Amino acid sequence: MPNAGAARRCGRATHVDLLTVVLAAMLCWASYTLSIWHNSRGAAGSSVLGLVVGATVCGDADEELDFEARHAADDAGLSVSSGPANSRARRALSSSGPAPAAAGTTVSRYRAPFPWPASRGVVWAGNSARGAKAAAANKWARVDGDMLRFTDAGAVRAYAYVVLRLVAAPVRAAVDVGAMHGGSWAAELMSRGVVTVSVAAPWGASDGAALVELALERGVPAVLAAAGGAPSRRLPFPAGAFDMAHCGRCLVPWHLHGGRFLMEIDRVLRPGGYWVHSGAPANGTHERAAIEAAAASMCWRSVADQNGVTVWQKPVGHVGCDAGENSPRFCAGQNKKFKWDSDVEPCITPIQEGAAPPREASAAEALRRDSETWTRRVARYKAVATQLGQKGRLRNLLDMNARRGGFAAALADDPVWVMSVVPATGGGDTDTDTLPAIYDRGLIGAYHDWCEPLPTPALSYDLLHADSLFTMYRDRCDMEDILLEMDRILRPGRAVIIRDDIAILARIKNFFTDRMRWDCQIFDGEDGSDDREKILFAAKTCCNDEDRDQEQ
Template sequence: MAVKASSADNRTRSTVSLCIVIGMCCFFYILGAWQKSGFGKGDSIALEITKRTDCTILPNLSFDTHLAKQARPRDLVSPAKKFKPCPDRYTDYTPCQDQNRAMKFPRENMNYRERHCPPQKEKLHCLIPPPKGYVAPFPWPKSRDYVPFANCPYKSLTVEKAIQNWVQFEGNVFRFPGGGTQFPQGADKYIDQLASVVPIANGTVRTALDTGCGVASWGAYLLKRNVLAMSFAPRDSHEAQVQFALERGVPAVIGVLGTIKLPYPSRAFDMAHCSRCLIPWGANGGIYMMEVDRVLRPGGYWVLSGPPINWKVNYKGWQRTKKDLEAEQNKIEEIADLLCWEKVKEIGEMAIWRKRLNTESCPSRQDESSVQMCDSTNADDVWYKKMKPCVTPIPDVNDPSEVAGGAIKPFPSRLNAVPPRIANGLIPGVSSQAYQKDIKMWKKHVKAYSSVNKYLLTGRYRNIMDMNAGFGGFAAAIESPKSWVMNVVPTISKMSTLGAIYERGLIGIYHDWCEAFSTYPRTYDLIHASGLFTLYKNKCNMEDILLEMDRVLRPEGAVIMRDDVDILTKVNRLALGMKWNTRLVDHEDGPMVREKVLYAVKQYWVGGNQTAAAAA
């Protein structure tokens, strides 16, 4: 009897289970039909996002050059407006270093060579025309030695610097033999001499600052030794020197040591360099050496070559008196002692100092009253801030052997190691775990980017800019000798992350995108902007930012922008009026994510029409 009862119970349970399954199937069928009708909330959200993204825009976007055979894709979105070319006289226009505007400012302490940007009413609202005959630069490393004449048609340096081997004009190209004022025999031999003292080969020195760089041959030849140099020089009588540097594929910006602090964080560079850079290091109470000290990492090196070093031998060739040169060198030595720099060696016309690891190992700092310390609580707050004759404090240590601010691993180990500023809690709200998560996120983003733009990791794009760099995750994810990234940290960012970027062995700069960047037109091959337009929403005009991007982007250069779908929809309509081809793509996690990615390619076109649109 017990067996029969058990069998009956089993049949009853099976019947109930079957009914439940059938009931659930019916329920989900009805639910699906209801959602498909358009009344389901989840479906309506997805439908709305799909409408807004319109991810069919230019589905066949090509990143090939204009020489490749291709059918031009059909524009499915109309531009908000069409921007006309500027007159040809603006071909090399640098808004914040405009020569005519510069002459209205004092010449004292190079003030007139600093940034002086046009007011809103004077900004151009047209496209800067490439010169007639413009061609794509040579690929790296050939670009280090050759630049097409049409891209930078200025021969003055071939005459002015002929005996110094800076640049030579040959046929339709400029050739750069690698010479310089202090190294007419070539930068390689000069760097070999430097490397006999400074630990360049083992990755200890990764980031360098070249003040008054000329055509940046020092930085160009350091690249093969895995050293990234941030080179700067003013836009002055030495026409196009920074433009030449960038055409060669070497990091450089227009800049000068004048009255304003350099746009770099404190404790950023492993080495700073001046090769006859004409900066009066002993003047103004040593203010220029103090600014170098601010950006130089504890344990970093300062290299000075040229006058007044070794003046006893060279004073006749420099056409200066012994007394004058001796006084200049004595003043430099005095300021170096004040800064706690140890003179490591003097080789010929080159002198090398090393900044001490901390103040505990600095005898002259035991009596703080002898040193004027800066009172700023934030040594990285530098945008348009005046330099002062004071010494920037460095973090305290518990032991004389410690490195102030934290020791940094040699490159490339430091690239993905936790930067000391994060490990020590100097960036509020950012933990080591959050940093590691950021690394993984950007590797994922770059993988998605390269599936759309197949040239991203090939070396096609040599000069790359990240307009809102964060912790440098994008640059780290694509790091390669084939390219370099200018990591820009906007001055309005909630967090000052540029110091951490330098601690990763990357380079970058502070900048406010409401103003023009300190570079020549057509100097970047690829521009990346993540969250930039959200950051600057209600801060300045989206159109102005896009026109500046167009100014610095080469013809056939690429752009990758990721932002909210509503913002990118507006950006896309403006971009189409700027001779850009575009494609809007879903986030790699799917269409339900509001963040989208807009890819663009700047069309090839050149100037040559003197009756082009009015500038304003």
């Protein structure tokens, strides 16, 4: 009996202990859940950097980008203070940019785009009012409530099949002059493994800027081209960048100005590349005859002409090229340094027969080291901001000082695209033009001088990356102008990553927090706390002062 009583007492004690453990576990779970709810509600106003997805940006954020604070700015002796934002300066730069935000759309009303690939078929109509108007007018999309749905997928797919069948050659990179259907053509080519950039017809239709804005909203690479009258500025691409150039009803007057615009297409095409023109010329048979004459003068060969689609091929060399009275005029000083912002020249660059020279072993080794470096750096970015690696969170990325394109190459397997910008002037790696090498890697990019506004619509990008950019421009133009331009082109709730010397990052951080009210933190780089180069992560808040005043 004593043994049985002892057993009963042990049984009662065991029952009480289990109940206590269960109650304690429930309390811990409730406390943990309350903590998560509290952090998620307070994230928008805290120092945590947030990325908003799918809702009106100034509404409640339903997703946040959490940063693991391993080396915060305060740890580096940097102060964080708050103060009135300089909204007047921000508005001034935004209004002076090449393409202000769509009429009637304020930053506070901007809605985060649909994730890729859904964004290929549907966008928020209010985010690109000009593009939505152009799309609805041309009947390749329809307005469905507050959304714009594209209805041209089948037609564009069939058209792409015809074009690629007529070209009948491998195409790795293409440029779409005129941004056909607001990026539909480029999106279709990208689904077939062709890296494609849409560019507003710099010498043609007036709605080109609206179509580029729409393409970017859909998550398709696109740029504006600054027009300087006739003749216009050159396209911001290196010579021999593309295997194919396309004009689908782009309304460019190719027959004017002695064929200079076709000569610019010749410049950006690789030897043996193709130019595709579809749709009846706006000026009828006279324009068609002038196009054929200009093409013949550059020794282009007509390879196909079916159902309104004409394909010409650039020669692989100009040896023996003789077009009679219309023989091509070759540019003098072909080896001089390319000036990116000059006007289109009435000449073509001579090319020689034969294969391209093999890459030197030293260049291949430098490229290998560059790839290793940026693999480590991007891994660090994703370790600090883990959701940067989540598929569908980001789409349009901009590398403001691309060097050899290592940042873009390290993200090649992610569902994003990176516009790799090579600063046209400055020191360091810009003494050598690296943009051709970026295209050789199967990437895309453009030239730009960051002392000027970037030729892109406002709110174009989800992430901006700047590696030593502010060191490069330290003695050339005001740092604040570049930061304000970054604010113009970055979407609300999205982020920037800046690598630079700690002293420069301290100034940038104070500007972001004091004057622009962005959330930002500074972290160690891959080489630890002893390295002066640090990484600044900053997230653009949803509204500026003007937007808040309008809401009140």
